[in-house]
Amino acid sequence: MSEIRTQDAEETRDVGRRLGGTLLPGDIVALTGPLGAGKTVFAQGVAESLGVDEPVTSPTFTLICEYEGIMPFYHMDLYRLDTPDEFAWLGVEEMLNGNGVSLLEWSEKAGEELPDRAIHVGIELSYDGGRIITIIRSDGEAA
Ligand SMILES: Nc1ncnc2c1ncn2[C@@H]1O[C@H](COP(=O)(O)OP(=O)(O)OP(=O)(O)O)[C@@H](O)[C@H]1O
Numbered sequence: 001m002s003e004i005r006t007q008d009a010e011e012t013r014d015v016g017r018r019l020g021g022t023l024l025p026g027d028i029v030a031l032t033g034p035l036g037a038g039k040t041v042f043a044q045g046v047a048e049s050l051g052v053d054e055p056v057t058s059p060t061f062t063l064i065c066e067y068e069g070i071m072p073f074y075h076m077d078l079y080r081l082d083t084p085d086e087f088a089w090l091g092v093e094e095m096l097n098g099n100g101v102s103l104l105e106w107s108e109k110a111g112e113e114l115p116d117r118a119i120h121v122g123i124e125l126s127y128d129g130g131r132i133i134t135i136i137r138s139d140g141e142a143a
């Protein structure tokens with residue numbers, strides 16, 4: 001487990017870039033944190049590391065956006081899901097188990113449907129206006 005403090009969006013994007021540089025095809029990044037925490041900002045950093053040129057925005061209404069980089073990048077936003085069943089019904093197994101990286105905002109909405117190998121990234125608001133980012137690899141190792 002590692003805990004990183006960031007003072008602005010660019011620093012959070014940079015943490016995303018650094019994690020992105022370690023990701024392999026099939027990896028899943030599970031992002032949690034309140035509204036406006038910086039999940040999409042973090043996702044932008046991951047996407048940049050994966051060679052995605054297109055601007056990455058929040059897929060709140062579309063639920064899933066697919067980008068091409070050095071490997072596919074699947075950006076999901078589960079905010080609108082009511083139950084983990086709905087995640088299962090999305091039919092994303094092929095994406096999760098494919099050759100790309102999947103990143104899920106509001107991953108807690110997937111409940112038990114989230115694969116165990118997911119890398120967990122929690123973003124909390126700090127009292128000083130910054131953010132506290134905690135990264136936990138599924139094997140318990142610091143990211
Ligand atoms: N340290 C920081 N890290 C990330 N974002 C920050 C930080 N400080 C301020 N911000 C601002 O907070 C906002 C984060 O927005 P972002 O869309 O990434 O949040 P989100 O967690 O994806 O929200 P949502 O749950 O609505 O999808 C941005 O406007 C960003 O500029």
Ligand SMILES: [Mg+2]
Nearest residue numbers: 039040058105
């Ligand atoms: Mg977002």
